[in-house]
Amino acid sequence: MRTSLVAQGAVLAGRPLPLALEATALVKWHGDVHALRGVDLCVVPGEILALLGRNGAGKTTFVSIVSGLLRPDAGTVHIAGVDLAKNPRCAQSLLGVAPQQLGVYPVLTVRQNLQFFGESAGLSRRSARQRTLTIAETLDLTHLLDRGAGALSGGEQRRLHTAAALLHSPPLVLLDEPTVGADAETRERVLQAVRDLADAGTAVVYTTHYLPEVEALSTKGAELKVAILEQGEVLVHASLAELVATHSTTLAVFTFDGPPPLWEELSLDGLDISPDGRERSSDSLSLATHNPGSLLPGLLARLGSHADRLCAVDLVRPSLERAYAGIIGHGARDTHTAGSFAETGTGSVAVRETGKDPVQSGPLAEVTCVPDREPFQGE
Amino acid sequence: MRASAVILRNELRILRHDPVPAVILLAMPLVLVAVLTEALAPVLHSLGYTDATGAEQTVPGMAVVFSFFAVGFIGFAFFREHGWGTWRRLRTSALSPGAVIAGKVVLPLGLMGLQHVALFCIGLLFLDLHIAGSPAGVVLVAMAYCAAIAALGLAATAVFSTVQQLNAVTNLGAMVVGGLGGSFVPLRALPPWAEAIAPVSPAYWAMRGYRSVLLHDGGVSTVFVPVAVLLAVAAAALALAAWQFRLDDPKTTWG
Numbered sequence: 001m002r003t004s005l006v007a008q009g010a011v012l013a014g015r016p017l018p019l020a021l022e023a024t025a026l027v028k029w030h031g032d033v034h035a036l037r038g039v040d041l042c043v044v045p046g047e048i049l050a051l052l053g054r055n056g057a058g059k060t061t062f063v064s065i066v067s068g069l070l071r072p073d074a075g076t077v078h079i080a081g082v083d084l085a086k087n088p089r090c091a092q093s094l095l096g097v098a099p100q101q102l103g104v105y106p107v108l109t110v111r112q113n114l115q116f117f118g119e120s121a122g123l124s125r126r127s128a129r130q131r132t133l134t135i136a137e138t139l140d141l142t143h144l145l146d147r148g149a150g151a152l153s154g155g156e157q158r159r160l161h162t163a164a165a166l167l168h169s170p171p172l173v174l175l176d177e178p179t180v181g182a183d184a185e186t187r188e189r190v191l192q193a194v195r196d197l198a199d200a201g202t203a204v205v206y207t208t209h210y211l212p213e214v215e216a217l218s219t220k221g222a223e224l225k226v227a228i229l230e231q232g233e234v235l236v237h238a239s240l241a242e243l244v245a246t247h248s249t250t251l252a253v254f255t256f257d258g259p260p261p262l263w264e265e266l267s268l269d270g271l272d273i274s275p276d277g278r279e280r281s282s283d284s285l286s287l288a289t290h291n292p293g294s295l296l297p298g299l300l301a302r303l304g305s306h307a308d309r310l311c312a313v314d315l316v317r318p319s320l321e322r323a324y325a326g327i328i329g330h331g332a333r334d335t336h337t338a339g340s341f342a343e344t345g346t347g348s349v350a351v352r353e354t355g356k357d358p359v360q361s362g363p364l365a366e367v368t369c370v371p372d373r374e375p376f377q378g379e
Numbered sequence: 380m381r382a383s384a385v386i387l388r389n390e391l392r393i394l395r396h397d398p399v400p401a402v403i404l405l406a407m408p409l410v411l412v413a414v415l416t417e418a419l420a421p422v423l424h425s426l427g428y429t430d431a432t433g434a435e436q437t438v439p440g441m442a443v444v445f446s447f448f449a450v451g452f453i454g455f456a457f458f459r460e461h462g463w464g465t466w467r468r469l470r471t472s473a474l475s476p477g478a479v480i481a482g483k484v485v486l487p488l489g490l491m492g493l494q495h496v497a498l499f500c501i502g503l504l505f506l507d508l509h510i511a512g513s514p515a516g517v518v519l520v521a522m523a524y525c526a527a528i529a530a531l532g533l534a535a536t537a538v539f540s541t542v543q544q545l546n547a548v549t550n551l552g553a554m555v556v557g558g559l560g561g562s563f564v565p566l567r568a569l570p571p572w573a574e575a576i577a578p579v580s581p582a583y584w585a586m587r588g589y590r591s592v593l594l595h596d597g598g599v600s601t602v603f604v605p606v607a608v609l610l611a612v613a614a615a616a617l618a619l620a621a622w623q624f625r626l627d628d629p630k631t632t633w634g
Contacts, residue, residue: 067471069627093473103464105389107396116392119385120472164468 018081020045020172020203021066026075028061028232035061036072037232043203045171046222048194050214050240051207052324053229059207060100062229063176066205067097080171093122096165100176100207104160106150110141113149113160114167121168131167138193139163155186162190166197173197174205179213191216198222211321215240226320228327236327240320247326248318249274249288252295255312260285261303271298382474386482390456394486404448405494408441409501415441416506419564426567428594434508436565439589442498442521443582444557446528451549452487453532458542462632476626484529491525512592516602520588523609527581530616537623541631561586584608 021043028036036058043049053059064070066077068088077084077091084091104113111132118128136142139159144152149160162178175194179187191213194204199221208214218224218240227237236243254260260280268278272295277288289295292315303310316322394401412434420433428435460466469479499517502508510517539545557563559573560582566574577583588605591597 069467069470089473089475092471095471097468097471099464099467099471101464101467103466103468105393105463105465108389108392112392116385116389117468117472119388120382120469120474122473 019043019078020047020080021049021205022076022078023062023066024076024078026062026065026077027073028058028065028070029073030061035232036065036075038075039229039232039234041227041234041237043172043205043225044223045203046198046201048198048204048206048217048219048222048224050217050224050226051205051229052209052211052214052226054328057229058232059229060176061232063097063099063174063205063207067095067099067174068092093168094170094172096121096168096170096173098162098165098173098175098178100180102157102161104149104157104164106148109146109148110136110152110160111145114145114163117164118167121170123168128167131169135163135166138166138196140189154181155183158182158186159189162193166193170202172203172205176207177209178206179208179210187213195219195222211319211324215320228324230328244318244320244323246323248320248323249277249290250292250318251316251322252287252289252292252299253312253314253316254285254287254299254310255314256283256285256306257309257311259283261306265304265306266299266302268299268302271295382478383482383485385474386479387485390483390486400452401490404445404452404490405497408445408494408498412437412441412498412501412506422564422568423594426565430509431594432507432509434502434506435590435593438498438502438506438508439586439593440557440562442495443524443560443562443585443589444553445494446491446525447553447556447582448549449487449491449525449528450532450535450552451545452490453484453529454536454539454545454549455542456483456487457536458545458630458632461630462542466630470626480533484533487532488525488529491528492521495521495525508593510593512595512597512601513599514592516592516597516599517589519599519606520585520592520602520609523588523606523613524581524585527609527613527616530613530620531581533620533624534616537620537625537628540628556580556582559583581609581612584612 019042021041023039023041026036026039028034039058039062041049041062051059051062061070065072066079066084068084068091071085079091080094082091082094105116108116114132114135115125115128118131119125123131132145133142136145139162141156141159141163144156144160149157152160158178158181162175165173165175173194175190178190178194182190194206194217198204198217199219206214206217214224214226224240225238226240226243228235236247238246260283263278263280271287272289272291274288274290279286287295287299296313296315300307300310300313416433416437418433419436420431423431423433423436457466460469470476499508503510535545535548539548557580559577560566560580561569561577562582566577566583566586569577584605588602588609591601591605595601
């Protein structure tokens with residue numbers, strides 16, 4: 001075994017801790033498609049890494065390489081310090097994988113499934129029996145232990161599928177879209193299990209298209225990082241808080257009864273508006289700002305006679321979803337600028353109807369701050 | 380060894396859940412032996428084996444034909460993992476591919492062995508089967524034939540990509556290979572052209588070995604050539620499997 005390089009902060013009592021995952025300069029071609037273009041990612045023990053990106057961005061290729069299903073054309077993977085290429089069996093024993101595609105034996109009971117997956121991960125028969133009971137309790141499968149896996153509901157099967165990856169308490173767990181098709185209860189069970197794992201020191205790589213789910217992975221004790229892949233490259237790798245603070249602004253949407261004023265009619269000088277952070281639609285103006293407290297009174301004061309037609313002002317808080325849209329930028333879904341979130345309803349804004357009476361320019365108390373409405377499902 | 384045992388235990392659990400195919404594999408040749416033995420006695424008499432009861436033909440013949448179905452058993456053991464989505468899990472587990480493959484072959488090998496034991500026991504106890512030559516010769520031929528079938532099963536798994544292909548080759552193969560090899564009726568009762576091409580069938584070599592021991596008082600040395608040919612078939616099939624087997628090959632269970 002080789003002790004790998006030290007991640008930032010991965011130091012305990014002055015001694016380096018091996019990274020749970022260290023992927024270095026990963027390159028992979030699928031025929032003519034350059035799936036990964038030198039990806040570097042690392043995960044320290046107790047950290048959750050949410051891996052985001054559009055379909056075809058390279059997430060599944062990355063997960064497949066880390067789990068040993070694919071060989072990279074270049075680059076290395078170390079799991080808890082063990083080189084995956086040189087010592088695959090040992091490295092894979094330190095890894096728990098729940099692939100996106102469901103993988104359980106429908107003809108066996110839940111208990112038999114977990115027993116087998118435990119033993120195949122290197123546990124003794126006795127340990128596998130004991131861990132089966134523990135993990136079944138964690139994922140609310142205890143009452144289903146003697147039921148055939150084929151007779152379970154989709155959500156129950158998904159929980160069993162996830163449980164099979166956690167049986168041997170590996171230092172690194174890869175969960176590839178573990179809540180696809182799951183109901184709210186299953187989703188919360190899985191998210192709670194992931195939070196508990198991270199709090200207990202397990203590193204988790206979690207791929208998903210549900211961005212609110214990523215925000216729900218935050219725990220008090222574990223670090224939550226986000227990596228966004230695009231065309232085989234890592235666009236961003238930062239903590240969730242850093243990413244949202246850096247890449248997302250508050251969005252103020254001014255809805256009018258009729259066409260909104262032209263930009264030329266308003267003097268925006270001196271207002272805190274993010275570059276390119278404004279959009280005019282048929283009935284609204286949308287402005288992105290880091291400082292809504294100064295923008296709103298300032299703009300309301302400059303509306304002049306247009307203020308009579310102002311119906312609503314909505315604020316959308318900074319979020320991973322808006323940061324993601326800003327980072328990914330110019331894709332089909334992601335060409336939506338601030339204003340179009342309100343129009344399409346795919347974003348966080350729920351447009352507030354205030355009736356025909358115009359909202360008078362003035363205090364912020366008359367402005368609503370609308371919480372997230374629908375979880376965003378990416379492509 | 381431990382890893383293969385883990386796989387074998389799981390295969391046994393799956394078999395316990397649905398034992399019907401294995402039971403049929405074991406029961407069908409017993410039924411056919413009971414039905415055909417008396418009918419084949421005159422055929423053997425006409426070929427000069429005047430003391431034969433017919434079991435000398437039906438017992439090894441049915442063992443050879445029905446063992447061939449193990450090709451499908453082995454293939455299905457892999458194909459169903461793809462259908463259930465568990466193959467990817469196995470590949471990301473701590474089990475080596477070699478251990479997984481070995482674990483999956485052991486059970487069909489055991490079924491073939493059980494089938495041979497059951498058929499010969501029934502023959503000896505109830506059908507007046509008389510082993511004129513060396514019983515060790517029977518065991519050697521049976522072991523070599525089962526090894527060849529297991530290797531052919533792995534080769535079929537490696538080569539075919541859909542379960543329909545595997546199914547067709549298993550079912551038709553058992554009939555053609557068995558019939559051509561003289562499993563249903565003695566080779567000398569077949570047309571000359573069939574007799575001429577029979578050596579391409581592994582069943583021919585198995586039946587030749589069994590015949591030399593059961594009908595010709597042959598010793599172990601008389602089965603050396605058939606056993607050697609069957610082991611060569613096994614080696615060639617294993618080589619093909621090793622060449623063609625790709626762990627990441629997609630296998631289509633249906634469609």
